[in-house]
Structures are given as C-alpha cells and as structure tokens.
Amino acid sequence: MLYQLNQLRDLSSLFTRKEVKRWLKDDFKSIDIKLERYNLHKKNKGSNYLKFLKETYKILEENYPNEYILKNEFLNKWLKSELGNQNSLIINEFRTGKAIADLAMFNGVSKAFEIKTILDKEYRLSNQISEYKKIFNELYIIIPKIQINKYINYDDCIGIITYDSEVKNFELIKKAVKNEEIDSNTLIEILHTKEYLEIVYKYYGHLPEMSVFTQYEVCKNLLSKIPNQELNSLFLQIIKKRKVNNLFFNKVNNEFNQICLSLNLKDSEKNELIKKLKTNIN
Known part of the structure; x- marks a missing residue:
C-alpha cells in the first residue's frame, strides 16, 4: 500500500510526549481523528488503540523512518547490547551548552549520540559537535547508510553508526576517538546545584564558606582547578545518581520505549499506559 508523505508525517505525530500524556488521561481523540481522516475507522473498529499504534509504527518504520x-x-536493537551495560545510564535529550544531544549514555565514559535522518540538514551539526566535545568523552552520529559518504570525513574524532532501513539494522562504521578534555564552565551549567556542590565536596573534602548567592561562582572557580581526569570521573559518578528509568530494555511493546524514556516513566506507569491503550476502538 502506498502512503502519502503528508499522511505519514501526520501519523508520526502520534509518537510524541504530548500524545502519551493524553493517553494516560484516557484521551484518544487525536487517534480517533486520524482514523476518520484516513478512512481507517471501519477497518479498526472492534480492535484497540494499542494494536493500531503498533501497526502504525510498523508503517512508519517501513516508509517514514523519522527521528523517533x-x-x-x-x-x-543497538545501545544496550553494543555499547552499554547494566550500570549504564541513558538520558534522552541531554542539554549541553547551546545544543541538545538526542541520547547520552554514561557508564565508564560519557557518550553523546546525534541522529541525522534522511530528512535532516547538516548545517547545525558543526555547532552541535563543538558543544558536545566540551563534556562528552565520545561522540557518535547515527546516519542513514545511504548517506555514509556525506558524513564519513566530517570530523576525524566522531564515531559513525549507520542505519539500513531495508534490513533494519545498525552498524558501527567508525569508532569515536576518546576525548580526555572536559570544560568545567560547561559542566557546571548542566549540573544541578546539589550535584556541583557534591563534586566540590568529594574532591576538596569540604565546602568553603559561601552563600546561596555566591555558591555558583565559588564552585565554578573550584571546579576549574580540578584535573581533567578526576573531574571527568567525578562527573560520571554524580550524573549516574540521577533517577532515570531506563525502560528501553523491554521487548514487549517496545514501540513505546523511547517515549517512556523521554517521559521518565516508571515500570508501573508504562504498564498503566499499555492497559489504557487496550481500550477498544468504537
């Protein structure tokens, strides 16, 4: 079956944080609208919203592999088995300076992943890479396999992972060169107050005299004096304490894993979401 680009784009809007929040409130109006708009209501009547969304995901995967x-x-299919382990922390859309990494992973090292689909322009990539290098040990871009020649020589330091939309697999083409530098000024901007205070305490053994009004500048100065290797190690220790629910390991209903990561849903909340999506389409 052939699908119009506008229809695929419209259907892809179902897989967003905003929509999931509606489903959790038993609001399926946006799905109903699309069922009517594309004459799909009769075909899906008596089924449920979960089945429709899973079928829609498959259609998008085949015809419109967007960023989601x-x-x-x-x-x-890749991150857990190839680059991570049980002690890894995955954070969706991690802000670094003036850029936001699509995915960030922290275990023994910090890794940033930037996704470039066939629909993306590359004009922002240079600035994104520049920002990520201030914090992350390794940088990877995930690109369509057919665009490998476009990116293979883009930057000698970044790793490249390709996605083949036909056979639906990822392949590591080039490993990232490890970055040993870490910019303390950028680091303090991305940390919560209690996090940079803990780093200072751990390294110096005490917190200096300061007020809520001066603590940022005082700690900023102290962080700048910590050797790179130790600052990087402390950063990894602190960031891994963040309470993030990494539910992307789920194999059942894994079409929703990225949304659940984005919303930081607990296992019980994801189960509740699936339960609500099993509501019948009238």
Missing part, C-alpha cells in the same frame, strides 16, 4: 523511529530502534 530511528531513536527508538537504536535503543531497542
């Missing part, structure tokens, strides 16, 4: 699809498939 690529990010979700990367979580499901």
